[in-house]
Each structure stands twice: as structure tokens, then as C-alpha cells.
Amino acid sequence: MKAPGRPLVVSYGMGVDSTAMLVWMHQRGVRPDAILFADTGGEKPETYAYLDHMDRWLASVDCPRVTVVTKPGQARRSKHKTLEQNCVENETLPSLAFGYKSCSLKWKATPMDQWVSRWQPAQDAWARGEKVVRAIGYDASPADLRRSKIKETSKFTYWYPLRDAGITRPGCKELIESAGLPVPMKSSCFFCPAMHREEVVYLAEHHPDLLRRALDMEEGARDGKHGLKTTKGIGRSWSWTKFVADELPDYGKARCVIG
Numbered sequence: 017m018k019a020p021g022r023p024l025v026v027s028y029g030m031g032v033d034s035t036a037m038l039v040w041m042h043q044r045g046v047r048p049d050a051i052l053f054a055d056t057g058g059e060k061p062e063t064y065a066y067l068d069h070m071d072r073w074l075a076s077v078d079c080p081r082v083t084v085v086t087k088p089g090q091a092r093r094s095k096h097k098t099l100e101q102n103c104v105e106n107e108t109l110p111s112l113a114f115g116y117k118s119c120s121l122k123w124k125a126t127p128m129d130q131w132v133s134r135w136q137p138a139q140d141a142w143a144r145g146e147k148v149v150r151a152i153g154y155d156a157s158p159a160d161l162r163r164s165k166i167k168e169t170s171k172f173t174y175w176y177p178l179r180d181a182g183i184t185r186p187g188c189k190e191l192i193e194s195a196g197l198p199v200p201m202k203s204s205c206f207f208c209p210a211m212h213r214e215e216v217v218y219l220a221e222h223h224p225d226l227l228r229r230a231l232d233m234e235e236g237a238r239d240g241k242h243g244l245k246t247t248k249g250i251g252r253s254w255s256w257t258k259f260v261a262d263e264l265p266d267y268g269k270a271r272c273v274i275g
């Protein structure tokens with residue numbers, strides 16, 4: 017539980033787990049001091065639309081609205097405004113496709129870190145010799161239990177309320193529904209290498225334009241200056257282009273009809 021007086025910052029991914037975590041906190045009288053969502057510029061439209069739901073609900077329970085943070089220097093120094101643009105212009109894929117995590121570190125963790133480092137309540141806490149509490153929405157499912165669990169750094173204490181409370185994915189959905197909120201879809205970039213095949217099918221059916229952009233990214237990386245030597249495509253061990261050609265033969269036809 018949050019120690020009295022210490023600033024509490026929620027890393028909010030706008031997906032099921034972190035939304036459930038906010039509901040869980042509210043039900044126990046825990047009020048975050050800041051709720052941060054790191055926008056890579058590549059979330060699916062459903063995720064961006066969910067921000068309105070959350071902001072309305074947060075206002076109704078007297079919590080701060082979601083603060084959207086973006087890549088540091090986005091507006092000032094970098095020519096790449098989004099992760100997608102960064103990949104396309106460099107003829108590459110998100111680093112997760114090569115087994116690294118620098119895409120989420122650069123486009124999600126760093127913007128949140130930099131926001132907190134400029135935040136007065138954090139600076140005041142550090143001046144007092146205290147740490148800022150960061151709440152992370154990993155749940156108690158086996159998959160999330162395998163994810164890293166940092167406890168302390170020199171500036172932060174990490175808190176995993178859903179894990180500590182033993183709440184798994186079904187429990188998360190129940191929590192969200194109990195607050196009268198719609199259950200959000202899984203949040204991620206629409207070209208995320210962690211996506212499953214059924215999510216690619218969803219893109220084809222609901223956002224064929226986004227799937228086309230993802231396939232263009234994969235094609236650009238495959239045919240570009242670096243080529244794809246250690247990975248088959250966005251899916252790392254599988255190519256989205258081949259999957260679509262093999263399993264979604266109507267996808268291209270649909271595009272022609274759409275124009």
C-alpha cells in the first residue's frame with residue numbers, strides 16, 4: 017500500500033490490467049497523484065477512444081485525469097514523431113521483433129521517467145530523501161508473473177497491487193465492469209511484434225488501413241538497407257505478410273473494394 021505522503025504515480029497502459037488497477041485503488045480509497053499514459057503514436061483507435069471513458073470515470077471519482085506523455089523531444093529535437101515513423105524511415109521493425117525491448121524503453125518508459133523527473137511532488141519527495149511510488153498493472157496471471165518485478169531503485173519504489181492481491185485476468189475484467197466501465201481491448205502498437213495471429217485477423221477485419229501500414233513497414237524492413245537476417249518479420253518467428261497471404265486471402269480483395 018502507498019505510504020502516506022509519498023507521491024503515487026500510475027503507469028497506465030490503457031489496457032485491461034492497468035484499468036483494473038485504477039478501479040481496485042479507487043475501491044480501497046487509494047488516490048493516485050498522477051496517471052501517465054505513454055503514447056507511441058501507434059495505439060489502435062479503440063485504445064485512444066478509451067481515454068475519454070477513463071477521463072470521465074476518473075473525474076467522477078475525484079482522481080486526476082490521464083496525462084499523456086510522448087517520446088522525449090518529440091516536438092523539439094527528433095524528426096521522428098512516432099515509433100511507426102521511426103521504423104519506416106529507418107527501414108526497420110520495432111526492436112521487439114529482434115528480441116530487444118528498446119522500443120518500449122525509448123517510447124514508453126523514458127517519456128514517463130522524464131515527466132516524473134520534472135514533476136514537483138517527485139522533486140520534493142526526493143529532496144526529503146523519500147522515494148516516489150510507481151504502481152504497475154501487472155496481474156497475477158502466470159504470463160504476467162514472468163514479467164520483471166523491480167522493487168526499488170534510488171528514486172522509486174514499485175508497487176504491483178494486482179499481483180499482491182492475487183487478481184488474474186478474469187478478476188480484472190470483473191473489477192472494470194463493477195465500476196460501470198467497458199472492458200478495454202488489449203493495448204499495444206498496431207504493429208507490435210508481441211501480437212498474436214488472431215490480433216492480425218482483427219486488424220484485417222476492423223482496421224485494414226492499419227494492417228496495410230504494418231505490412232508496408234515489414235516490407236520496407238525486409239527489402240531495405242539492413243534486410244531481415246535474424247527475424248522473419250514483425251512476428252519475429254513469423255512474417256505478417258506471409259500470414260496474411262496464406263490465411264487471409266480476402267484481405268487484398270477487400271482493399272480493392274474499399275478503394
Ligand code: SF4
Nearest residue numbers: 110119120204205208
Ligand atoms: S507495444 Fe510493442 S511495438 Fe509498441 S513499444 Fe511496446 S513492445 Fe514496442
